[in-house]
Amino acid sequence: MLLFPRLLLFAAAALSIAFARAAQTEYTAGTLDNGLAYHIFKVPSAERRLVLHLQINAGAADENEGEEGIAHITEHMVFQSSPAFPQGLGNRLNAEGWQMGRHYNAQTGYRHTRYMLTPPYGRRQLEQALAVYRQILTPQTFSPADWVKEQQVVLGEWRGQQTLPHRLNRQYHALLHSGSRSARYAPIGSKTAIETAQAATAGRFHNKWYGSNNAVLVVAGNINPKKAAAAIKENLGRLKPIALPEREAGEYEPKLTDTPRTEHIHDKDNTETKLSLVYRFHNTPSQSSGSQGYYHRLLDNFAAHIVNLRLQNTEPSVSFKLGNIGKQTGSLIFYADAATGAQEALNLLNNAVETIRLQPAGNEETAAYRKVLHNHMNTVSALPDNLPQIVQLADDTVLSDKPVPTPDNQTLERGQLYRISAAAVNKRIAAWLAASDRLTVIQAPENTLDLAGKSSNPIAALQRKPDNRAAVPAAAATTARSTANTFPPHTGQGRIVSESFDSNNKVSYLQFSNGDKAVLLQKAVAGSKIYFKAVSEGGYRQNGLNEWQAQLAADAVSHSSPADFGGRSLKQWQQQQGISYRYRLENDHQTTDIQASKQTLESLLQLYRSRQTAPSAGPWQNVIETAALRHPVYLQSVPGRQEIELELLRYGRPESRAQNSSEIRALTETDLLQHWKQLSSAPTTYYVASSLPSEKIKPLLAQYLADIPRRAAENRPVELLKGSTLRRAAINDTGGTDINAWSWQPFYDWTPDTSEQIPLLVNLANARLKDALRSRNQNTYGVKFTARPQPVYNRVESNLFFSTRPEQAAEAWQTARQILESLPENISKTEADNLQQLFIEQEAKRQQNPEIWLERLAASHRRYGDARYLSRLPELHRTIIQTRLRQTAKLLWSSPNARVLLIDPAQ
Structure with a gap:
């Protein structure tokens, strides 16, 4: 789902990145004899960094009866033991310095499963990364013993998703995708499905869908495209294609209806009221290829631009999204802020829709936006020399069945720009708003009055035209409102x-x-x-x-x-x-x-x-x-x-x-x-x-x-308790135990060096905790460690959170405590060198971020009264060495002031 402001200056999904420099990145694509499609992006500024994404075009929507959650389980099981990796693929990567989450990760959606690799030593590990993908695509027979262990990890992940936002989003997703396979359940599946799943079922799913001819590979970095293509062929070319099952296309699309309806989202813990109005419609032309696909995507963009203008000028508290909810189905969704009440929010939606209906796009508006897009197409590079942008672009294009914005494709798209007319834009908007499938979604606390109790047919109310409205020319309306909102002048008495x-x-x-x-x-x-x-x-x-x-x-x-x-x-x-x-x-x-x-x-x-x-x-x-x-x-x-x-x-x-x-x-x-x-x-x-x-x-x-009235403010200090303790409270509703451990310790010798070293050490601590708690013991999920310097109070506060099975909570906490306590004494020189390189890479990005400069300026001034933090920046990387890191690491955890809370399942 795309939020419109991101589309504002771009003609299609392929242009969703703001390119910064001239076209320096090279793009190469091909398909091996076994059907594997590959896309190589040579990004000169990437230096040694390398990013690879392998997408299997199968996900939770492809699960049949008895397979609930199995696509996600398969994603986990490919990292377990096999003849090629008896100790497990994940364990081999961990032993060779790869960090789960940072260097390798995976995600399962409804339509695909994606494996992301960022090798720790960059482009020189291309062959090793391709060997990982070869293993993932090789036919598998998963070990039941491995599944017994990994099952606890998946259950932990399931528990981590049982939050209020996840529960509400799941209900909303089911309504938005109603009638399709994607509406059945979340990709992770139910707790019962996970507890009863079998390794053999995951193996069958893997061998049914994980074929070279059902995979797409993206490689991005400062690499030689020809050598990279040769390496892909050498490592993945011997894989055998598979006979893919036939899909019934209609099962994957939402089922559109002719009856406007109202649905409610409830949850026992929900305290918010939100309303949205959803229009669902067929949009196959906008997802097609070739010149017609470019034309219809451009037309969608123009229409969304007009909708955005109308909302800005009349109902700015209403926002909207335009996106695809199927390969042939689109949606237009309006959201209203319901802080002032559900009925008021419904009225705002009413006014927003009526404004859009009554103020069609004019020729001048269409021409002005065409000029913006034309200038953009002529001034931006087809492919940016920026690795993160290229990776995102690849996800949005080749991994989403969209064309890459090569110069040839940009020319093809530019040729459609002048086909867009105001009449066509108005026709597209009218088609969206005339969609017969219309849904009002009301999210409200369970103890509040249903909106349906006030209005028997909210959709019908939305279609009524206010008696006092008239079709105001858009330009005139904008001018009138821009002059109405202003502040009185202030001469100022301060100095x-x-x-x-x-x-x-x-x-x-x-x-x-x-x-x-x-x-x-x-x-x-x-x-x-x-x-x-x-x-x-x-x-x-x-x-x-x-x-x-x-x-x-x-x-x-x-x-x-x-x-x-x-x-x-x-x-x-x-x-x-x-x-x-x-x-x-x-x-x-x-x-x-x-x-x-x-x-x-x-x-x-x-x-x-x-x-x-x-x-x-x-x-x-x-x-x-x-x-x-x-x-x-x-x-x-x-x-x-x-x-x-x-x-x-x-x-x-x-x-x-x-x-x-x-x-x-x-x-x-x-x-x-x-x-x-x-x-x-x-x-x-x-x-x-x-x-x-x-x-x-x-x-x-x-x-x-300078003349705003001020008076002294005295804050009552927040005193943290001293001493260590461990408490348990039986209030959890997920079946697991959440461990929330806090510590603090005083520290008075603050320097810019310390402030930059702490985040790096937090990264290292997280890697070790995840390796010990998840990869080795395989009994935890959601591991997150943070350390927050507080120079104002001369202390450091740290927090560790993870969830596990109740019977293993105490043991898991002791393992975590030992890791945190021993961290300072066993940071290796290799780890220190890696952290220094990480700082250099991250600092290059931070130097271009004015918000970070402002934060550092404020931190320096609040602590020292001057800007010495900024003066130290060019030399900070020299302080990231083993001896200094070991000393700073002592600030990350204080056992004498460790206070631990175990949230156990409710009795």
Whole structure:
């Protein structure tokens, strides 16, 4: 399913990547005599890196009676023992330095099973990677003993998917794909199916579908295409093709109906209300090949562009997706924010659809978008010299039955561009909205009133045209709305009282008359954008604030238009201005991140200032009612009870919460705004990254920020309990035990070196934990270790999570603890060298990311009061050596302060 904004500037799925440089990447394709199709991308900038994807064109949709979940089980079993690898293919890779998840991984979908390899030593391991694929494609007889062990891994994975989002998404997927094989169950299958599955069944499935003539191979890296093709033929050419089963095409497509209908999604733990309107239709032409396929995909793109424009200008709180849900079936889905209530969301969908119907595309709009696409096609490279982009492009094209955007294909596509007319665009949109298969999906908490109780036929309501609407010309409507939404001018009474400049890092430091500070970084990689971050010193644990009420106040105000904002839709104005706004409230600080073009800096500052000085709680009653409905549901849910148990484990008491829903409903708009007034008055430091010199920015910063009223904020510290402990709570509903282990330790000697080494060591710790807990013992799933430096508190906090069988939980935790405790003493020089190389590769990407520059600037300034972090960057890779890593690794785990919670199955 494709989210439309990604399609905006591209003519087809083949153009879903924004290419950066001239066409340097070479593309070669071929098919071996045994039917295996291969695609080779020579990417000069890849250096030694190599990525391979092997796709078997069979998945969960190909399972027959008695085979539920077997495609996914087969994916697991190909890494087990065989005559060629008696100890197991996965174990051999682990022994040779491959890390599961990082260097080899696999995924099973409904239509395919994909095996991804990123060899640790890159292109020199091409032959070894192809040998792995040869083993995967070789006929198999799986060992029942191997399945007994691997079955626990699959069950662990199943338990990991029994979360609220997974359960809700499964229901939604079944509705969207109703009538097709894909609607039956999730690819992993049911618990019962996994528990009763047999190794022999997986073997039969493998030998029925895993043939060279049912596989597609992608190889990408800085490799010689001819030598790579020869290696593919040498390693995979002797495989024998198989007789593939016949597929009944109709079974794989959703069954379209002529009756509009309403369906509901429920879950005992759900506290959210969401609505979507789904149109399903035949779209075989848009998925065809050749010039007609390009034409219809371009026509879809033009039509989606018009739909997006109408929503931006009239109903910006409604979003949509256009995509394929079958090889012959498409869908157009509208989503409404239901925070203000289900009926209001339904009305928004109604207005959105009617607006699109009543405002057809004009010739000028179509011509303007054609020009955008024409310029794009003429200025971008056919294939980017960028390995991650090429890998994504290959997944979106050759592994999805789409053409690669070679120069010849681009020429073919460009030839269809001028066939697109406004009349054709309007006809396509009308066809989508006239689809007889229409579905309203309502997701709501189980204790709320069904929307069907208010409207017996929501779909019929969606087809009614409002009496007071008229067909407004699109251009006129856009102009009228863009001038209606604005902020009043602000002359500014504050000023800059002091400033200094770091010429080495091009960083300016400003002090405002209200006590706030600004740190400005001039960086060319920011390009045409401004990156703005405001960090306020007060969080929801400030003295004088009620914690849970402060969080509700922040939720209400941060999603409302400021009181002095003109017009009816802030979101619409932000889209027109190109402003992205994100606000987060933590226990000890607040962060506001805003991105905008350089031309809209003043609008950015107007928006921020208005939130601080002229707040509005907007539809605060809906915020309160939503919270009141959510409160009892969440507290009784498994995630809610787990959260409280973790708070007791770490702090000795739960976080502040309302006693009941009545206490929440008793809040008033005045209560919320009073809490926000204190939150917004906390002293603040601003960080700005842009390509502009500071002289261009300082006057506007002083005008809008230097006179915002401030007062000192004092946060109540979050005290973590000392000492080690292990607790168990029987509240899990998945049949397994979740292990959540935390530790912390003080650390005072923070340096940029330490901050960069910790993430690398976390990567190493995860590899060892996964190897021991999953690959060797094969009894855990969902292993994830994190370590979070907190310089403000002079400590490091670490967390390990995984799930396992209840009877093995204690033993598994002891294994994990030993790995974490022994990590510092046994980091090898080879591992240190690999981590240094990983840092160099990752740093090359980070250097081109202005958001990372801004984060580092803020971290350095908050810790040191200057930009020394940035000064150290060119030399940091030299500190990633064995002795230094061993020393830093001691920060990752502190057994004296290890607090462990085992969430066992409910009794």
